[in-house]
Amino acid sequence: MRMLEVRNISKHYGHGRTAVRALDDVSFSLEPGQLLAVLGPSGSGKTTLLSIIAGLLHPTEGEIVLGGRPIHLRSPREAAAFRRRYVGLVFQEHHLLPYLTARENLLLVPHLSGRITGRDRTRAKSLLAEFGLEERAGHRPAMLSGGERQRVAVARALMNEPEIMLVDEPTANLDTQHGNQVLELLRAQIHARAMTCVMVTHDTRMAEQADASLRLIDGRTAPTGA
Amino acid sequence: MLALKELLGSKLKFSLIALIIGLVVSLTMLMSAMSEGLVTGMTGAKGTLAADALVFQGDTQLALERSLLTTADMETIRRTPGVREVYGVGHAMISVEAGGEVFDARVFGLGGRFDQLPIVAGSSGPPGPGEAIVDVTAEAEGLAVGDTVPLTPIDRELKIIAFTEGRRYVMTPAFYVDMVTWADLYVASALRGEVAEDSGGSPATQSASLEGGASIAAVDLTAGTTVDDLAAELEPAFEVTTPAEAAEAGNGMPVMVLAVNAIQVVSLLIGALVIGVFFYIMTLNKTGQIAAVKALGASDGYLYRQLLLQIIVLVSAAAFIGIALALGSGSSMPPTMAFDPQVGRWLISLAAVYLMALVGSLFSLRSILSIDPATALDRAEH
Numbered sequence: 001m002r003m004l005e006v007r008n009i010s011k012h013y014g015h016g017r018t019a020v021r022a023l024d025d026v027s028f029s030l031e032p033g034q035l036l037a038v039l040g041p042s043g044s045g046k047t048t049l050l051s052i053i054a055g056l057l058h059p060t061e062g063e064i065v066l067g068g069r070p071i072h073l074r075s076p077r078e079a080a081a082f083r084r085r086y087v088g089l090v091f092q093e094h095h096l097l098p099y100l101t102a103r104e105n106l107l108l109v110p111h112l113s114g115r116i117t118g119r120d121r122t123r124a125k126s127l128l129a130e131f132g133l134e135e136r137a138g139h140r141p142a143m144l145s146g147g148e149r150q151r152v153a154v155a156r157a158l159m160n161e162p163e164i165m166l167v168d169e170p171t172a173n174l175d176t177q178h179g180n181q182v183l184e185l186l187r188a189q190i191h192a193r194a195m196t197c198v199m200v201t202h203d204t205r206m207a208e209q210a211d212a213s214l215r216l217i218d219g220r221t222a223p224t225g226a
Numbered sequence: 227m228l229a230l231k232e233l234l235g236s237k238l239k240f241s242l243i244a245l246i247i248g249l250v251v252s253l254t255m256l257m258s259a260m261s262e263g264l265v266t267g268m269t270g271a272k273g274t275l276a277a278d279a280l281v282f283q284g285d286t287q288l289a290l291e292r293s294l295l296t297t298a299d300m301e302t303i304r305r306t307p308g309v310r311e312v313y314g315v316g317h318a319m320i321s322v323e324a325g326g327e328v329f330d331a332r333v334f335g336l337g338g339r340f341d342q343l344p345i346v347a348g349s350s351g352p353p354g355p356g357e358a359i360v361d362v363t364a365e366a367e368g369l370a371v372g373d374t375v376p377l378t379p380i381d382r383e384l385k386i387i388a389f390t391e392g393r394r395y396v397m398t399p400a401f402y403v404d405m406v407t408w409a410d411l412y413v414a415s416a417l418r419g420e421v422a423e424d425s426g427g428s429p430a431t432q433s434a435s436l437e438g439g440a441s442i443a444a445v446d447l448t449a450g451t452t453v454d455d456l457a458a459e460l461e462p463a464f465e466v467t468t469p470a471e472a473a474e475a476g477n478g479m480p481v482m483v484l485a486v487n488a489i490q491v492v493s494l495l496i497g498a499l500v501i502g503v504f505f506y507i508m509t510l511n512k513t514g515q516i517a518a519v520k521a522l523g524a525s526d527g528y529l530y531r532q533l534l535l536q537i538i539v540l541v542s543a544a545a546f547i548g549i550a551l552a553l554g555s556g557s558s559m560p561p562t563m564a565f566d567p568q569v570g571r572w573l574i575s576l577a578a579v580y581l582m583a584l585v586g587s588l589f590s591l592r593s594i595l596s597i598d599p600a601t602a603l604d605r606a607e608h
């Protein structure tokens with residue numbers, strides 16, 4: 001697994017008077033196995049940062065480097081292929097497909113990469129087991145609790161054995177107890193598999209459990225306690 | 227996988243839309259069968275006449291009802307260069323009594339060539355005087371082979387010796403008789419059974435004057451002679467055309483066929499619109515989902531293929547429903563109704579339905595392309 005570096009990233013939306021500086025010269029680097037919490041008020045640029053690392057947005061300036069290689073100058077098609085192979089995404093909303101069962105939502109990931117193999121099925125099964133979802137494998141999202149859904153979403157993000165996990169407020173819709181449960185599982189996976197993880201959160205107590213944290217204010221890095 | 231899982235996940239929604247499209251498909255199927263039935267019902271007896279060309283009296287606009295050729299006319303046609311064989315075809319309107327009811331029918335006198343009539347019941351020999359081979363739709367009026375039916379009000383009768391099929395004219399069954407019987411019925415029905423005081427003779431002498439004449443002449447040409455060649459020789463004293471073209475002329479046929487075809491085209495367009503709008507709205511409703519799947523790495527091509535797969539499954543289900551409905555309602559129609567399903571035309575209609583569905587899917591493609599996967603991270607979907 002490789003080191004993830006974010007170097008002097010800036011992102012401007014729009015031009016002239018309506019221009020927004022969503023990110024302004026943001027830098028950090030993460031060793032394999034490290035979880036970075038990104039804190040900051042609403043509109044401070046947290047989601048923009050995740051989107052740029054995922055290749056969903058182009059930075060106006062700066063570069064994203066994985067294991068010494070820049071990864072940010074990709075066409076949408078290349079970026080999609082990169083995400084399928086190296087990135088695990090957990091959205092603020094779970095974004096599970098409502099007509100698929102928990103197990104099928106996990107298998108969607110290898111399906112999008114081509115073909116579902118026996119190995120993928122085994123992996124889906126063991127992930128669901130690790131996340132305490134064996135009994136729920138055949139249930140559709142509508143039949144799951146909020147915490148269960150978010151656990152399925154995290155399990156789905158791990159299906160492709162990503163190098164980079166990008167997580168946007170995974171616990172925003174959960175109570176503290178279930179939020180901690182999801183975070184605990186996520187942290188264990190990141191350490192065990194030596195991934196790098198950037199997690200956006202509003203919750204300072206969550207941030208305390210991370211290996212490092214970063215506070216954004218108006219798109220700039222601000223000093224933090226951690 | 228996604229497409230079919232989604233279909234199975236919302237069976238009610240997709241079944242309803244398949245049913246609606248199925249109804250539209252059945253409408254186009256019915257229209258196609260009815261326009262076919264309309265053509266055979268209106269002009270079957272005229273269009274199927276065994277001949278290379280039909281010759282009408284001049285200035286009759288190919289109207290069988292108005293054309294009358296004398297013995298001398300028939301001779302002129304027979305002696306025209308390029309003409310190999312000629313037989314007269316007589317036409318007359320009659321009213322037939324059956325079981326206390328009266329229905330209209332048409333008499334077709336044939337000067338030979340009775341072997342052109344496909345026999346579905348009864349004897350295949352040519353009818354003798356006072357005998358007729360009748361289109362089988364007369365069965366629905368209560369007639370049977372062997373019946374002798376009175377014609378009204380002209381005090382004649384005809385004995386049915388056989389049934390043929392596909393031989394109707396202006397939605398009434400054709401009664402095929404020999405030329406002597408035709409001449410008698412023609413004069414009798416023209417004079418409504420009365421001896422006209424000032425007509426210069428009895429019906430018998432009148433019909434005798436028709437001997438050797440006919441309503442039109444059916445002509446076979448020698449090899450190398452075209453219908454146009456014959457027309458060049460005979461016009462303007464006569465009108466010359468092919469049986470197929472004659473079938474399309476007169477009785478408001480062109481307008482009718484146009485109207486039925488227009489209904490078919492419009493219903494196809496409605497079907498396309500229904501499919502297009504349905505999937506478009508579905509796609510708009512799923513913007514968040516689609517953005518998320520794109521963010522996971524799905525390509526636009528993949529998403530469009532899933533959409534097409536759904537459309538094909540849905541349209542196939544609709545086609546099945548539509549054909550079943552069309553056949554069901556077709557078989558419950560009386561045989562005298564114009565309903566004549568043609569596999570070829572149905573296949574064309576089906577192909578058109580699929581094509582229209584494809585066109586409809588392009589709306590959705592546009593919105594799929596315009597969905598930005600970056601919105602999946604941000605936009606909460608409720």
Ligand SMILES: Nc1ncnc2c1ncn2[C@@H]1O[C@H](COP(=O)(O)OP(=O)(O)OP(=O)(O)O)[C@@H](O)[C@H]1O
Nearest residue numbers: 013014020022041042043044045046047048049604
């Ligand atoms: N597509 C866009 N066009 C213009 N401005 C945008 C766009 N997306 C985001 N912004 C602006 O960029 C800034 C940063 O947005 P971003 O979504 O990254 O904030 P955030 O920290 O994730 O906020 P929240 O905590 O509310 O999710 C905001 O001022 C936002 O209005």
Ligand SMILES: [Mg+2]
Nearest residue numbers: 046047048604
């Ligand atoms: Mg955000």
